[in-house]
Amino acid sequence: MSQLLTPKAPPPSGGGSEKTLRVTRRSALRRFMTRPEVGSLVGAVIVFSLFFSIADPFRTGGAIATILYASSTIGIMAVGVALLMIGGEFDLSAGVAVITSGLAASMFAWYFAVNVWVGAAFALAVSLAIGFLNGWILVRTRLPSFLVTLSMFLMLQGLNIAITKLVTGQVSTTNIANMDGFDSARAVFASSFSVLGIDVRITVLWWLVFVAVATWVLMRTKVGNWIYAVGGNQESARAVGVPVARVKIGLFMTVGFTAWFSGMHLLFMFNTVQSGEGVGNELLYIMAAVVGGCLLTGGYGTVVGAAIGAFIYGMTRQGIVYAGWDNNWVFFFVGAMLLLAVVVNGWVRTQANKR
Amino acid sequence: MKRNTTYTALLAGTASLLLLGTACSSEGGRDTASEEGVDTPELTIAMITHEVPGDTFWDIVRAGAEDAAAKSNIDLEYASDPEAREQASLIQNAIDREVDGIAVTLSTPDVLEGAIADAEAAGIPVVAFNSGIEEWADMGVQQYFGTDEHLAGTAFGERLTEVGAQNALCVIQEQGHVALETRCSSLGEAFEGDSEVLYVDSANMPEVRSSISAKLQEDDDIDYVVTLGAPIAMTAIDAIDDAGSDAAVATFDTNSELVGAIQEGIVQWAVDQQPYLQGYLAVDSLWLYNTNGNTSGGGTEPVLTGPAFVDETNVDEIAVFAEEGTR
Numbered sequence: 013m014s015q016l017l018t019p020k021a022p023p024p025s026g027g028g029s030e031k032t033l034r035v036t037r038r039s040a041l042r043r044f045m046t047r048p049e050v051g052s053l054v055g056a057v058i059v060f061s062l063f064f065s066i067a068d069p070f071r072t073g074g075a076i077a078t079i080l081y082a083s084s085t086i087g088i089m090a091v092g093v094a095l096l097m098i099g100g101e102f103d104l105s106a107g108v109a110v111i112t113s114g115l116a117a118s119m120f121a122w123y124f125a126v127n128v129w130v131g132a133a134f135a136l137a138v139s140l141a142i143g144f145l146n147g148w149i150l151v152r153t154r155l156p157s158f159l160v161t162l163s164m165f166l167m168l169q170g171l172n173i174a175i176t177k178l179v180t181g182q183v184s185t186t187n188i189a190n191m192d193g194f195d196s197a198r199a200v201f202a203s204s205f206s207v208l209g210i211d212v213r214i215t216v217l218w219w220l221v222f223v224a225v226a227t228w229v230l231m232r233t234k235v236g237n238w239i240y241a242v243g244g245n246q247e248s249a250r251a252v253g254v255p256v257a258r259v260k261i262g263l264f265m266t267v268g269f270t271a272w273f274s275g276m277h278l279l280f281m282f283n284t285v286q287s288g289e290g291v292g293n294e295l296l297y298i299m300a301a302v303v304g305g306c307l308l309t310g311g312y313g314t315v316v317g318a319a320i321g322a323f324i325y326g327m328t329r330q331g332i333v334y335a336g337w338d339n340n341w342v343f344f345f346v347g348a349m350l351l352l353a354v355v356v357n358g359w360v361r362t363q364a365n366k367r
Numbered sequence: 368m369k370r371n372t373t374y375t376a377l378l379a380g381t382a383s384l385l386l387l388g389t390a391c392s393s394e395g396g397r398d399t400a401s402e403e404g405v406d407t408p409e410l411t412i413a414m415i416t417h418e419v420p421g422d423t424f425w426d427i428v429r430a431g432a433e434d435a436a437a438k439s440n441i442d443l444e445y446a447s448d449p450e451a452r453e454q455a456s457l458i459q460n461a462i463d464r465e466v467d468g469i470a471v472t473l474s475t476p477d478v479l480e481g482a483i484a485d486a487e488a489a490g491i492p493v494v495a496f497n498s499g500i501e502e503w504a505d506m507g508v509q510q511y512f513g514t515d516e517h518l519a520g521t522a523f524g525e526r527l528t529e530v531g532a533q534n535a536l537c538v539i540q541e542q543g544h545v546a547l548e549t550r551c552s553s554l555g556e557a558f559e560g561d562s563e564v565l566y567v568d569s570a571n572m573p574e575v576r577s578s579i580s581a582k583l584q585e586d587d588d589i590d591y592v593v594t595l596g597a598p599i600a601m602t603a604i605d606a607i608d609d610a611g612s613d614a615a616v617a618t619f620d621t622n623s624e625l626v627g628a629i630q631e632g633i634v635q636w637a638v639d640q641q642p643y644l645q646g647y648l649a650v651d652s653l654w655l656y657n658t659n660g661n662t663s664g665g666g667t668e669p670v671l672t673g674p675a676f677v678d679e680t681n682v683d684e685i686a687v688f689a690e691e692g693t694r
């Protein structure tokens with residue numbers, strides 16, 4: 013694991029290179045201990061042990077499958093969001109963008125009575141366009157991404173409701189379960205498969221695939237180095253010839269892609285999409301990335317960490333229910349648990365770097 | 368070093384908070400009177416709703432559910448999430464816990480279809496309440512307790528015509544909520560005057576107040592403000608004052624504060640769907656099914672809990688119960 017993820021020393025380009033050079037001189041264990049996601053790994057073990065010891069149902073295979081599924085719905089988005097955050101930007105529109113994508117596919121297919129795959133292709137174009145627009149406005153105006161994507165978030169929220177109402181006359185899309193291509197699309201985006209007699213949702217598999225691909229890009233390719241460089245210090249990255257604008261726009265489009273995938277999952281899992289949903293989820297994606305060791309300032313973090321962060325959230329959200337704690341306290345505990353994870357994270361990081 | 372102690376203190380603090388939390392029991396706030404209870408074996412029932420946290424309506428539903436649970440030796444596990452897919456996860460979660468019954472609100476029937484089918488496959492009886500009157504029977508849900516939004520909206524619209532209203536404003540507090548849309552559209556069909564819809568966000572009351580007030584200033588023909596929830600009605604009263612309008616308020620659903628307002632004549636009437644009854648019957652029906660195999664409505668007909676009107680003629684007797692938070 014740690015060998016696989018060892019970053020190659022980037023070309024002398026400012027962003028983080030001094031750090032990586034130091035790392036290569038250390039022992040394997042030391043190298044492992046200073047990885048960004050180790051803190052979250054410790055946090056995950058603590059959270060898991062806690063629920064494992066107090067909640068009986070938590071110990072069953074079915075419960076683990078449910079938790080993995082809940083984590084994957086956040087985790088798939090956290091892949092794109094973590095990459096973007098390593099590149100030094102935020103995306104507050106990611107939560108509603110998922111719904112936008114599901115709505116676009118469903119209504120396009122229904123309105124024009126075409127195969128749902130055509131709707132899915134249209135939605136992909138829409139999602140990538142939203143990502144491109146976010147990145148393009150950011151690069152053009154030089155505004156902070158917080159403001160650009162906040163505006164996009166509000167605009168999308170309005171569009172979701174307004175256009176759905178215009179097209180269907182309702183506030184949710186029409187059920188498209190009987191349309192051509194629905195079954196094959198469901199097989200891709202929302203089926204489940206059996207592992208040791210337990211039904212696991214396919215999103216868990218996709219999640220792992222996305223994490224692996226994103227990790228490979230970050231650790232083994234030029235683009236990965238660009239992302240770290242842009243997030244670490246934009247100006248020096250530009251000075252050594254990193255195409256900053258293209259990297260940023262590409263990162264926003266990557267979030268667009270993951271939003272498209274999550275939107276397709278919602279649509280084919282549940283047949284309809286509610287236009288008013290998705291608000292607030294963008295913070296969960298950011299939280300998952302931060303718990304996993306990404307810094308809010310950019311230039312540091314890993315996608316594996318974001319995956320562990322999403323898993324911590326999934327365990328907490330579902331574990332509280334398995335443990336039978338009072339519903340009114342759910343979000344207090346979710347918040348406390350995430351805080352605990354972040355604190356452990358920071359503590360492990362300082363300890364490991366001290367030695 | 369100093370930084371280290373801060374972290375340790377934070378860690379200890381968070382950990383102790385969590386420990387405190389685990390010490391709280393999951394039971395509701397009532398002392399269960401075991402003396403009056405039954406001696407049937409203990410059952411675990413999961414109740415899953417689409418509550419937006421902090422709405423008084425759901426407190427009343429929960430009060431009914433808790434009372435039924437206390438009476439019948441039931442361990443009630445209540446969970447809620449306004450997002451449809453989270454509700455589906457919570458149902459899956461209840462299946463994993465192997466509960467003896469699931470009571471669920473079908474505000475988004477299509478989304479919950481799969482999870483409910485899984486529950487039935489696992490042999491767990493499912494009853495629906497509060498919303499989903501059109502769909503529950505087709506989904507294999509065995510019983511339904513609640514009202515028909517279309518009926519309630521129609522009754523409301525007819526009453527508006529009766530009192531001679533001309534222009535009604537229908538305030539929807541949760542954009543994208545099918546049941547609320549149905550109330551306003553049915554009301555509009557039955558009402559002979561004009562009605563229009565205003566969207567507000569119930570999670571943000573100051574915004575609700577200013578939106579209604581701005582609308583009333585912009586259109587001074589509006590003579591009735593119709594709200595779809597008791598807390599919104601109370602806010603609408605303030606908004607009417609702000610706007611200096613002389614519009615009257617009538618609402619769907621009640622709470623103790625609203626019953627007081629009807630007594631004082633500030634609110635004209637409320638259509639009551641009796642949330643206490645919905646919660647109570649949903650839990651009790653699962654107990655009956657588990658202990659005696661009964662199904663209310665025989666699996667095909669809904670059990671209606673409304674619509675009933677609360678107005679100056681009957682408000683005094685209801686006020687007694689409203690004080691206790693059960694009407």
